[in-house]
Amino acid sequence: MDRLDKLLAATGRWSRREVKGLVKAGRVLVDGVPAAAPEQKLDPDRSRVLVDGEEAVFREFTYVMLNKPAGVLSATEDARQETVLDLLPPELRRRGLFPVGRLDKDSEGLLLLTNDGDLAHRLLSPKYHVDKVYYIRTDAPLTEEDRAAFAGGVLLADGTECLPAGLEPLGDGREALVTLHEGKFHQIKRMIASRGAAVCRLKRLSMGTLVLDEGLRPGGFRLLNEEEVMKIGGKP
Numbered sequence: 001m002d003r004l005d006k007l008l009a010a011t012g013r014w015s016r017r018e019v020k021g022l023v024k025a026g027r028v029l030v031d032g033v034p035a036a037a038p039e040q041k042l043d044p045d046r047s048r049v050l051v052d053g054e055e056a057v058f059r060e061f062t063y064v065m066l067n068k069p070a071g072v073l074s075a076t077e078d079a080r081q082e083t084v085l086d087l088l089p090p091e092l093r094r095r096g097l098f099p100v101g102r103l104d105k106d107s108e109g110l111l112l113l114t115n116d117g118d119l120a121h122r123l124l125s126p127k128y129h130v131d132k133v134y135y136i137r138t139d140a141p142l143t144e145e146d147r148a149a150f151a152g153g154v155l156l157a158d159g160t161e162c163l164p165a166g167l168e169p170l171g172d173g174r175e176a177l178v179t180l181h182e183g184k185f186h187q188i189k190r191m192i193a194s195r196g197a198a199v200c201r202l203k204r205l206s207m208g209t210l211v212l213d214e215g216l217r218p219g220g221f222r223l224l225n226e227e228e229v230m231k232i233g234g235k236p
Contacts, residue, residue, distance in 0.1 A: 004030065005038035007058050008051070012095040027052050061116040061235050062095045062223070064088070065210070068111040069218035074102040084111060087219050100124065100207075101132075101183050109134070109204035110212035112232075113221075119234050123207060126163060126182040130208040134178045134188060140197040141173030150178075154191045160184065162191060177205075208232055 005019040014022065020038045022028050028035040029050040030042055042049070044058040068074065068084055075083045076098050085093050100112040100120045114120060123130050150167035166179030178188055189199045205212050209231040216222065226236045 001041040001043055003038070004028070004035055004040045004042060004049070007042070007044055008049070008056060010060075010095070011056060011058065012062070012091040012093075013056075014051075014091075015094065022051060059236075061119075062092070062097060062114060063116070063119075063229055063232075063234050064092065064097060064113040064221050065213060065216070065224055065228075066111045066113055066221040067212060067216035067218055068103050068108050068204075070106050070108045072219075073105055074099045074111060081105075084113065088113070088221065103204060104186060104189075104202070107202040107204070108218060109202075110207060110210065111204070112207060112210060114234070116234055119232065122233055124183060129181050131206070132180045132183070132204065132208075133206045134180070135175070135201075135203045135205055136178055136188060136192070136199050137175050137201040138192060138197045139174075139200055142167065142169045142176050142192075142195070142197065143173065144169075146195045146197075149195060150191065154194055156190050156194055160190075162187065165191070 004023070005016045008014055008019045009016045016038070023035045023038050026034045030040065031047050049056040066084055066087065072087065073081050073083045076085050077083060084099055085097065088097070096115040097113040098115070100114060101124050103109065103111055112123070122128050147167045147169065150165045153164045154162045156162065162184065163181050165181070166177070168177040170176055180187065188202060192199050210228060213222065224234070229236045
């Protein structure tokens, strides 16, 4: 049994103060009867709750796909710079979402936002071998030697050892697809730098089975559908 105000606030659509006003105005029905009080207890799996005639759906976790634009921080808050959460409406920001992994400020592409900590751990931990695919553009052509170096595991200038990774040069070699199984700080940029080139653009295309919806403009977002949630191991 859970409190009505807690359940409705957890949907992200209303604050607890707003729920109190809705209940007082008789706009909340529990199993067809006006809610008695914000603190009223109910079983969310058995009771049907309507707010202004619309059924409230109670889900423990939320999963949002964002097409991160360049220039935005992969953080939950920052006093001086725009973060990915600032791109969301208030009802989603209230759900305690956080980015799963990081994309550098100047990087773009797929970013998963959720409040499911267990799923985030599984997607990020190297032991689960979740592939993350990136498109990159560099200032110098990449070669077969670079591909072989990535496949063998790159040793960075500071002594950091990277797991074997995929590098697939495209076209004239100044573009490539990179596949990682881990997520060290600025990893792709540092790996490419170790090969004598620099990354001019970086865009994440996929994380495991989750593929960026190219219909999303930069800064656009949408909730994952149930099939996508199931495939990444979330809880629908």
